[in-house]
Amino acid sequence: xxxxxxxxxxxxxxxxxxxxxxxxxxxxxxxxxxxxxxxxxxxxxxxxxxxxxxxxxxxxxxxxxxxxxxxxxxxxxxxxxxxxxxxxxxxxxxxxxxxxxxxxxxxxxxxxxxxxxxxxxxxxxxxxxxxxxxxxxxxxxxxxxxxxxxxxxxxxxxxxxxxxxxxxxxxxxxxxxxxxxxxxxxxxxxxxxxxxxxxxxxxxxxxxxxxxxxxxxxxxxxxxxxxxxxxxxxxxxxxxxxxxxxxxxxxxxxxxxxxxxxxxxxxxxxxxxxxxxxxxxxxx
Amino acid sequence: xxxxxxxxxxxxxxxxxxxxxxxxxxxxxxxxxxxxxxxxxxxxxxxxxxxxxxxxxxxxxxxxxxxxxxxxxxxxxxxxxxxxxxxxxxxxxxxxxxxxxxxxxxxxxxxxxxxxxxxxxxxxxxxxxxxxxxxxxxxxxxxxxxxxxxxxxxxxxxxxxxxxxxxxxxxxxxxxxxxxxxxxxxxxxxxxxxxxxxxxxxxxxxxxxxxxxxxxxxxxxxxxxxxxxxxxxxxxxxxxxxxxxxxxxxxxxxxxxxxxxxxxxxxxxxxxxxxxxxxxxxxxxxxxxxxxxxxxxxxxxxxxxxxxxxxxxxxxxxxxxxxxxxxxxxxxxxxxxxxxxxxxxxxxxxxxxxxxxxxxxxxxxxxxxxxxxxxxxxxxxxxxxxxxxxxxxxxxxxxxxxxxxxxxxxxxxxxxxxxxxxxxxxxxxxxxxxxxxxxxxxxxxxxxxxxxxxxxxxxxxxxxxxxxxxxxxxxxxxxxxxxxxxxxxxxxxxxxxxxxxxxxxxxxxxxxxxxxxxxxxxxxxxxxxxxxxxxxxxxxxxxxxxxxxxxxxxxxxxxxxxxxxxxxxxxxxxxxxxxxxxxxxxxxxxxxxxxxxxxxxxxxxxxxxxxxxxxxxxxxxxxxxxxxxxxxxxxxxxxxxxxxxxxxxxxxx
Numbered sequence: 026x027x028x029x030x031x032x033x034x035x036x037x038x039x040x041x042x043x044x045x046x047x048x049x050x051x052x053x054x055x056x057x058x059x060x061x062x063x064x065x066x067x068x069x070x071x072x073x074x075x076x077x078x079x080x081x082x083x084x085x086x087x088x089x090x091x092x093x094x095x096x097x098x099x100x101x102x103x104x105x106x107x108x109x110x111x112x113x114x115x116x117x118x119x120x121x122x123x124x125x126x127x128x129x130x131x132x133x134x135x136x137x138x139x140x141x142x143x144x145x146x147x148x149x150x151x152x153x154x155x156x157x158x159x160x161x162x163x164x165x166x167x168x169x170x171x172x173x174x175x176x177x178x179x180x181x182x183x184x185x186x187x188x189x190x191x192x193x194x195x196x197x198x199x200x201x202x203x204x205x206x207x208x209x210x211x212x213x214x215x216x217x218x219x220x221x222x223x224x225x226x227x228x229x230x231x232x233x234x235x236x237x238x239x240x241x242x243x244x245x246x247x248x249x250x251x252x253x254x255x256x257x258x259x260x261x262x263x264x265x266x267x268x269x270x271x272x273x274x275x276x277x278x279x280x281x282x283x284x285x286x287x288x289x290x291x292x293x294x295x296x297x298x299x300x301x302x303x304x305x306x307x308x309x
Numbered sequence: 310x311x312x313x314x315x316x317x318x319x320x321x322x323x324x325x326x327x328x329x330x331x332x333x334x335x336x337x338x339x340x341x342x343x344x345x346x347x348x349x350x351x352x353x354x355x356x357x358x359x360x361x362x363x364x365x366x367x368x369x370x371x372x373x374x375x376x377x378x379x380x381x382x383x384x385x386x387x388x389x390x391x392x393x394x395x396x397x398x399x400x401x402x403x404x405x406x407x408x409x410x411x412x413x414x415x416x417x418x419x420x421x422x423x424x425x426x427x428x429x430x431x432x433x434x435x436x437x438x439x440x441x442x443x444x445x446x447x448x449x450x451x452x453x454x455x456x457x458x459x460x461x462x463x464x465x466x467x468x469x470x471x472x473x474x475x476x477x478x479x480x481x482x483x484x485x486x487x488x489x490x491x492x493x494x495x496x497x498x499x500x501x502x503x504x505x506x507x508x509x510x511x512x513x514x515x516x517x518x519x520x521x522x523x524x525x526x527x528x529x530x531x532x533x534x535x536x537x538x539x540x541x542x543x544x545x546x547x548x549x550x551x552x553x554x555x556x557x558x559x560x561x562x563x564x565x566x567x568x569x570x571x572x573x574x575x576x577x578x579x580x581x582x583x584x585x586x587x588x589x590x591x592x593x594x595x596x597x598x599x600x601x602x603x604x605x606x607x608x609x610x611x612x613x614x615x616x617x618x619x620x621x622x623x624x625x626x627x628x629x630x631x632x633x634x635x636x637x638x639x640x641x642x643x644x645x646x647x648x649x650x651x652x653x654x655x656x657x658x659x660x661x662x663x664x665x666x667x668x669x670x671x672x673x674x675x676x677x678x679x680x681x682x683x684x685x686x687x688x689x690x691x692x693x694x695x696x697x698x699x700x701x702x703x704x705x706x707x708x709x710x711x712x713x714x715x716x717x718x719x720x721x722x723x724x725x726x727x728x729x730x731x732x733x734x735x736x737x738x739x740x741x742x743x744x745x746x747x748x749x750x751x752x753x754x755x756x757x758x759x760x761x762x763x764x765x766x767x768x769x770x771x772x773x774x775x776x777x778x779x780x781x782x783x784x785x786x787x788x789x790x791x792x793x794x795x796x797x798x799x800x801x802x803x804x805x806x807x808x809x810x811x812x813x814x815x816x817x818x819x820x821x822x823x824x825x826x827x828x829x830x831x832x833x834x835x836x837x838x839x840x841x842x843x844x845x846x847x848x849x850x851x852x853x854x855x856x857x858x859x860x861x862x863x864x865x866x867x868x869x870x871x872x873x874x875x876x877x878x879x880x881x882x883x884x885x886x887x888x889x890x891x892x893x894x895x896x897x898x899x900x901x902x903x904x905x906x907x908x909x910x911x912x913x914x915x916x917x918x919x920x921x922x923x924x925x926x927x928x929x930x931x932x933x934x935x936x937x938x939x940x941x942x943x944x945x946x947x948x949x950x951x952x953x954x955x956x957x958x959x960x961x962x
C-alpha cells in the first residue's frame with residue numbers, strides 16, 4: 026500500500042504504468058526516426074512534438090537528447106567536479122544546467138545516443154531514459170547488458186531498506202567492479218534515485234508536496250542517510266565507458282508493506298531495456 | 310603459439326641471421342665487442358668485406374651474394390633495366406603478398422636484413438640495391454644517371470620481375486622513402502603499388518612546397534622551422550661539393566663510419582654494410598641529380614594515389630618532425646606512426662618496424678576493402694600495436710591506464726592479484742580498441758610468480774614495450790602502532806612488486822636493445838611527509854628514488870623510466886587499505902570515512918591514465934597529477950618546512 030500522505034494511491038498505479046508506456050513509445054518512435062546528421066536539438070524537438078500531439082506537458086523541464094560522448098553525463102570541469110564546492114556555489118537550481126541542454130551536435134554512424142524526458146502524460150508524471158546506438162557498437166551493447174545487474178541490485182537493496190547513501194555506494198562499487206567509470210550520480214546534479222516531483226499539471230495529484238525539484242542535486246552526490254520513503258521514485262542508473270554512456274530511467278514504487286515482495290517493486294516490467302535482456306537470455 | 314601480428318617466430322631468438330644472441334646485445338664494453346666479433350664470424354656470407362673499396366658486384370663464379378646479414382636461403386638475381394644490372398634479393402614464399410624494401414643513403418639492401426628476416430615468414434620480401442649501390446651496377450656517366458625518373462624505371466622493372474600480376478607493397482627508408490614518394494605520386498606506377506610505408510624520407514616535391522610556403526609567408530614560427538631544418542640539412546650542402554665527398558668516403562670517413570654511427574646514432578656495429586664506400590660515393594649523385602631541380606620547381610600534381618603509412622622517428626638528427634605537418638593535403642589516406650628513435654630505424658627498431666609494416670600490408674590487400682585501425686585514441690600514432698603490461702590492472706588507476714593504452718591501439722596484458730578484475734579489464738580493453746588483450750593472475754609481491762610471468766610473457770606475447778608497475782596497497786596508522794607484519798606486507802607489494810617488475814621486464818627490454826619505457830606509480834606522499842601514512846609514504850618514496858636511479862642507468866639503452874605521483878584519486882585503494890592500531894569496527898569506520906573523502910574529491914583515475922601516456926610520449930621523469938600533488942611537490946622544493954608543519958596535523962579521518 027502507498028500511504029495516503031504520499032498523495033498517491035495504489036489504485037493510481039495502472040494510470041502511471043500507462044503514462045510510462047506511452048512515454049517509452051514516444052522515445053522508441055523518435056529513436057526509430059534518428060538518422061545520421063540529426064542534431065540533438067532536432068531529436069529533442071521530435072520528442073517535444075510527439076508529446077504535444079499526444080497531450081503531454083513538459084513544465085518541469087524540456088526533453089533532452091545527448092549524442093556521442095555527451096551520453097556520458099558531462100562532468101563540470103576543474104574544481105566544479107568537487108561536489109561540495111559546486112553546491113555551495115549555488116549551482117543547485119530548478120533549471121537544467123546549460124551543459125545538459127541539447128546542442129547542434131550531429132548523430133553519425135555507430136554513435137550512441139540517450140533520450141531523456143520527464144513529461145506529464147495522461148495526467149501522470151513519468152520519466153524516460155532511453156539509450157540507443159545508430160548501428161552496432163560492442164561497447165554500447167556491453168553497457169546495456171551490464172545495466173541489468175544494477176536494476177536487480179537497486180530493487181534488492183531498496184527492499185532491504187538500505188539508506189540512500191548505502192545504495193549510492195553499492196552502485197558505485199558495482200560499476201567499479203564492472204570496470205566502468207565513476208557513475209554520474211557522484212557528480213553535482215547527477216542522481217541515482219529521486220522521488221517523482223509532483224506537478225501542478227498532474228490531475229488528482231493530491232496535496233502539493235514539498236519535494237525538491239529534479240535538478241536540485243539533493244539526491245545526487247550527497248545522498249541522505251535514510252532509506253527511501255514510501256512513494257514513487259525514479260531510478261536512473263547510468264554507466265559509461267570511454268566516451269560511450271548508457272542509462273535507463275524507471276519508476277520504482279516503494280510502499281510501507283512488511284512483505285519484501287510488496288515493499289518495493291518496479292512499476293512496469295514491459296519496457297524496452299527489460300525486453301532486451303529477456304531476448305538476450307532467450308538467445309543464450 | 311605465436312599470436313603477434315608480425316609473425317614473430319616462437320621462442321626466444323631462434324637463430325638470428327646475423328648470429329647475434331640476446332646475451333650479446335646486452336652488455337657494454339669488452340663483453341659487447343666480443344659478441345660482435347662472434348657475430349661476424351657466424352655471418353653466413355663468406356665473401357664479407359668491410360668498408361672501403363668493395364667494387365665487385367659478383368663473385369668469381371658469376372652469382373651474386375645476398376649480402377651481410379641476409380639469410381643464406383635468400384634468392385638473388387640480376388634484373389636488367391636501361392643498361393643497368395640491379396641486384397634483387399628475395400625471401401619467403403612468392404605466393405604471399407610482395408613487400409619491396411628500399412634502402413637509403415649511404416646504405417645498400419643489407420640495412421633491411423633484420424626487418425626482412427622478421428617479415429619473410431608471412432610475406433614475399435623483395436630487396437634490391439639501388440643503381441650504383443651494393444651489387445647493382447652504376448650508370449655511365451654518373452651525372453644525370455640518378456634522376457627520380459630513372460629510379461622509377463628501375464622500380465617498375467623490379468616490380469614486374471618479382472610480382473608481374475599483383476601490385477606490391479612498398480617500404481622505403483631515407484632515400485628509399487624519397488624514391489617511394491615519387492613512385493607513389495607519379496601516374497605511371499598506378500596499379501603497381503598497393504601501399505606505401507615511408508620511414509624518414511619526405512617527398513622532394515612536398516618538401517619544395519613546404520619551403521615555398523614558409524618563404525612566401527614567413528611567420529616567426531615558420532622561419533624557426535625553416536632555420537631548424539636548414540641546419541639539420543648540413544650534409545646535403547656538403548654532398549653537393551664536387552669530388553671531395555667521394556674522396557672522404559673512399560678514405561677516412563668510410564673506415565670510421567660504422568663507429569660514428571654506433572656512437573652518434575646508436576646503430577649496432579654488427580651487420581655493417583659491405584660496400585659502404587661504393588654506396589656512399591655513387592649515392593652522392595642522388596642528391597646532385599635531384600635536390601636542386603625538385604626543390605626549385607616542385608611538381609604540383611604530387612598527390613599519393615596509394616594509402617600511405619608515415620613512420621616518423623622523433624629524434625631524427627636529419628629530418629624534423631614538422632616536415633610532415635601538411636601531409637594530409639598530399640596523401641589523403643594517411644596513417645601516422647611515431648616512435649622515439651634516431652634516424653636508422655631499420656637497424657635500431659626492426660621489430661617495431663616489422664610489426665607496423667605487417668599490420669599496414671594486412672590492412673591494404675588489393676581487391677579487399679581497406680581495414681582501418683580500430684584505435685582512435687590521442688596517442689594511436691605512438692602506441693599502435695605495442696605491447697603494454699600493467700600491474701594492478703584489476704581496478705582503479707591500473708585499469709584506467711590499461712584502457713587508455715587499449716584506446717591507443719596497444720596490445721595489453723592486464724596483471725592483477727584479483728583474476729576476475731584482470732579478466733574484466735582485458736575484456737573491456739578489447740572493446741576499447743586493443744587488437745589483443747590478455748589477463749594474468751599474479752601477485753606482484755611473489756618473486757617466483759613474477760619470474761614465471763616474465764617467462765610466459767616473453768615466450769607467448771613478446772618483449773614488453775611499456776611496463777606500468779602500478780600495483781600497490783594502502784597502509785595507514787601511526788608508526789608506533791604499525792606491526793612488522795604490516796611493514797612487510799606494504800613493502801612487499803609497493804616496493805618489491807616494482808623491483809621485480811623492473812628487474813625482470815627491464816632486463817628483457819635491455820636485452821632486446823630496441824628501447825622501451827617503464828612507468829612506476831609512486832604517490833604524492835613520496836615527498837609529502839605525514840604522521841598517518843609512515844609505511845605507505847616510505848614505500849612510495851623508495852619507489853620514487855628507485856625510478857630516478859633506474860632512469861639514469863637505462864638511459865643508454867633508450868629505455869625511459871617515469872615515476873607518477875597521482876595524489877588523492879577516487880579508486881578502490883581506500884577500500885582495501887590497512888589501518889594500524891584500530892580494531893575491526895574502527896577500521897571499517899575509518900575505511901568508509903576515507904572512501905567518502907576520496908569520493909568528495911572525486912578525482913577520476915582516467916586523468917591519471919592520460920598523464921601516464923603523456924609521460925611516456927614525452928619521456929618525463931616525475932609526473933604529478935592532481936593540483937594538490939603539484940602544490941606539495943612545489944612546496945617540498947621551495948619551503949619544505951611548511952610540509953613538515955602540515956605533516957604534524959592530525960587529519961580528520
